[in-house]
Amino acid sequence: MEMKRRWTTGLLIAVVASVPQAACDEDFGITYVADEPDAPRDLTGSYYNRGVDLSWRLGPDWNGEPFRVYGKRVSDADYFFIAEVTSCIDAVCVYRDINVRAGVTYEYYVAAVDPDTGVETPSEYAVEVRVPEPVPPPVPERLQTVALDGAAYLHWDDSPALEDDFLAYRIYASADDGYYLVGETDSPGFVDLLATNGHTTSYFVTSLDDQGHESDGSEAMDCTPRLDYAGEIMYAHGDVPSASGFRFRESEDAQAVMAGDREDRHFRLESDRQGLWMVPGPRARIHPESRWTTSLKCGPGADPDCESWEIAPRSGYSTARAALDPGYTYMFRVPGDDGETRFGALRATIIGVDQEGDELIVFDWAFQTQPGNPHLSRTAGTSGG
Numbered sequence: 001m002e003m004k005r006r007w008t009t010g011l012l013i014a015v016v017a018s019v020p021q022a023a024c025d026e027d028f029g030i031t032y033v034a035d036e037p038d039a040p041r042d043l044t045g046s047y048y049n050r051g052v053d054l055s056w057r058l059g060p061d062w063n064g065e066p067f068r069v070y071g072k073r074v075s076d077a078d079y080f081f082i083a084e085v086t087s088c089i090d091a092v093c094v095y096r097d098i099n100v101r102a103g104v105t106y107e108y109y110v111a112a113v114d115p116d117t118g119v120e121t122p123s124e125y126a127v128e129v130r131v132p133e134p135v136p137p138p139v140p141e142r143l144q145t146v147a148l149d150g151a152a153y154l155h156w157d158d159s160p161a162l163e164d165d166f167l168a169y170r171i172y173a174s175a176d177d178g179y180y181l182v183g184e185t186d187s188p189g190f191v192d193l194l195a196t197n198g199h200t201t202s203y204f205v206t207s208l209d210d211q212g213h214e215s216d217g218s219e220a221m222d223c224t225p226r227l228d229y230a231g232e233i234m235y236a237h238g239d240v241p242s243a244s245g246f247r248f249r250e251s252e253d254a255q256a257v258m259a260g261d262r263e264d265r266h267f268r269l270e271s272d273r274q275g276l277w278m279v280p281g282p283r284a285r286i287h288p289e290s291r292w293t294t295s296l297k298c299g300p301g302a303d304p305d306c307e308s309w310e311i312a313p314r315s316g317y318s319t320a321r322a323a324l325d326p327g328y329t330y331m332f333r334v335p336g337d338d339g340e341t342r343f344g345a346l347r348a349t350i351i352g353v354d355q356e357g358d359e360l361i362v363f364d365w366a367f368q369t370q371p372g373n374p375h376l377s378r379t380a381g382t383s384g385g
Contacts, residue, residue: 001273005259007099010196010235013063013130013163013251020308024167034206035114035119035122036060036114036119036121037062037063037065037112037113037114037119037121037125038058038059038060038061038062038063038112038121038269039059039111039112039121039122039123039356040056040057040058040064040067040093040110040111040123041056041057041058041123041124042055042056042057043055043056043108043109043110043123043124043125043126044056044127044364045108045127045128045129046086047130047131047132047211047297048130048153048211048212048294049134049211049212049213049214050094050095050098050100050102050131050134050212050213051096051097051098051100051125052092052106052129053094053095053096053097053106053129054096054099054110054127055093055094055096056091056092056093056098056110056123057091057092057093058088058091058092058093059112059362062112063077065113065114065115066084066085066086066112066113066115066282067084067085067086067093067098067110067111067112067113068081068083068084068085068111068113068120069081069082069084069095069108069111070082070108070109070110070111070257071097071106071107071108071109071302072106072107073105073106073107074105074106074128075217079107079109080246082095082097082108083095083277084113085110086286092146093110093132093142098323099149100131101131102131102133103132103133104130104131105128105130105131106128106129106131107126107127107128107129108126108127108129109122109123109125109126109127110122110123110222111123116285118140120294123313125304130215132211132382133283134211134366135213135371135379136209136213136214136216136231137160137163137165137166137207137208137209137213137214138159138160138163138205138207138215139160139215139218140156140160140169140188140205140206140207140214140215140218141156141157141159141205141218142156142157142220143155143156143203143204143205143219143220143240144156145203145221145222146297146298146299146300147180147223147225147226147368147370147375147376148191148195148225148228148278148297148299148300148350149197149225149226149228150193150195150196150197150225151191151192151193151195151225151227152191152201152223152225153190153191153192153204153299153300154171154189154190154191154192154193154200154203154205154221154223154276155188155189155190156169156188156189156205156206156218158187158188159221160207160215161186161188161207163209165209165210165211166207166208166210167186167206167208167209167210168184168185168186168207168208168345169184169185169187169188169190169202169206169207169208170183170205170207170208170214170315171183171184171185171188171190171192171203171205172203172204172205172206172217173192173194173195173201173202173203173221174202179204180203181246182194182203183293184208186221189300190205191300192223195223195225196202196225197225197226197227197367197369198224198225198226198250198369198370199223200219200224200226200261200370200373201222201223201224201347202220202222203220203221203222203223203224204217204218204219204220204221205217205218206218217321217353222372224373224375226366226367226368226369226370226376227248227249227250227367227369228296228297228364228365228366228367229256229350229364230364230365230366231362231364232246232256232257232362232364232365233257233360234246234257234269234361234363235269235275235358235359235360235363236254236269236270236271236358236359236360237240237260237268237269237270237271238270238271239357239358239359239360240270240358241259241260242259242260243257243258243259243260244259244260244266244268244269244270245257245259245260245261245262245267245268245269245271245281246258246267246268246346246365247256247265247266247281247334248264248266248332248342248344248365248367249367249368250337250351250367256365257300257314262281263281263282264281264282265281265284265288266280266281266284266332266334266344267279267280267281267284267332268281269324269361270321271359274323274363275323275324275325276324276351276359276361277321277322277323277324278321278322278324278330278346279321280318280319280320280321281378283319283334283335284333284334284335285318285319285332285333286317286318286320286321286322286330286331286332287312287313287316287318287331287332287333288316288318288320288322288329289313289316289331290322290325290328290329291328291329292327292328293307293308293309293327293329293347294305294306294307294308294327295307295308296308296345296347296364296365296366297310297331297366297376298310308329309329309331309345310345310375310376311373311374311375311376311377312331312333312343312344312345312374313331313374314374317331317332317333324348324351325348325351326348326349326350326351326361327347327348327349328347328348329345329346329347330345330346330347331343331344331345332344332345332346336371338371339363340371340372341366341372342370342371342373343368343373343374344365344376344380345365345366345367345369345376346364346365347363347364347365348360348361348362348363349362349363
């Protein structure tokens with residue numbers, strides 16, 4: 001809250017000087033009052049986040065003079081000097097007073113000062129600002145992260161937004177030397193486009209009110225983006241051998257579909273009268289459990305009824321072939337390019353034939369490039385985890 005208090009008496013400090021007697025015989029003296037600097041205009045004061053922000057505009061005749069900020073508690077008799085301001089931007093000057101106490105009302109004025117004579121010209125009025133007790137807003141709850149390809153999606157409960165003084169959420173991400181502010185939003189969701197595949201980042205979220213008070217951080221959650229692709233096509237080995245093999249790739253530039261007889265394949269698609277089968281390649285394993293899902297991942301914009309399987313089991317994998325059915329997600333444990341164990345997921349969307357009658361599948365896949373990390377999309381509240 002700001003109040004303006006106009007002066008009842010002038011505060012101009014004048015410098016009086018006398019000129020010595022002239023060299024002529026006539027005896028006379030001259031006194032003068034030094035020119036006063038142009039007073040600051042439109043002084044305002046407001047409280048924000050445990051401090052008082054003052055702002056004023058330059059007068060039309062301002063000539064580069066600095067400004068002195070004075071303040072006091074309204075209960076005090078005298079003002080005291082707080083600071084000198086020498087730099088303004090676009091004809092506007094600002095000062096923030098952080099040496100304030102909650103529950104106290106302060107009064108401020110600003111004066112332009114002639115650096116040569118010390119003459120000060122105060123603002124036309126003083127402003128009063130009440131410093132309230134800082135009450136932080138509610139802490140965001142139920143933070144979840146969803147790993148995307150080259151990005152991380154975060155969402156959380158929106159209950160802090162129900163507060164009358166709610167302003168925004170702040171999102172913090174981990175770095176080598178702690179956490180840094182990565183973004184701000186007024187909605188309960190955020191996509192971090194600075195996240196990189198195979199690198200784990202920890203996040204937490206705070207809420208902010210319109211007076212700048214910030215809540216404590218939410219529970220921190222990790223997220224590790226990973227590669228994913230949609231709409232890949234591969235064929236049964238008996239029909240198109242050159243496009244019947246598959247390898248989860250760690251680079252977007254590498255081709256995942258390959259010849260079915262390559263030694264570095266992770267599986268080969270085969271067909272018989274019973275249907276289509278995924279046959280693991282050397283050192284690759286398929287988990288015998290499959291789960292019906294509506295999507296490979298349930299990320300931003302997903303249907304409320306979206307169902308996915310996004311955390312791979314750590315054990316229980318087999319070298320046995322696995323029947324492939326559309327709408328089901330399958331988990332793989334495979335060697336990466338460096339020989340380290342990694343996890344991948346595959347979901348067939350279409351099983352059919354092309355115009356030549358060759359059997360094929362259209363499928364989506366995801367691959368976690370961080371060795372040993374089973375999280376293929378979601379952290380916390382994982383659907384089907």
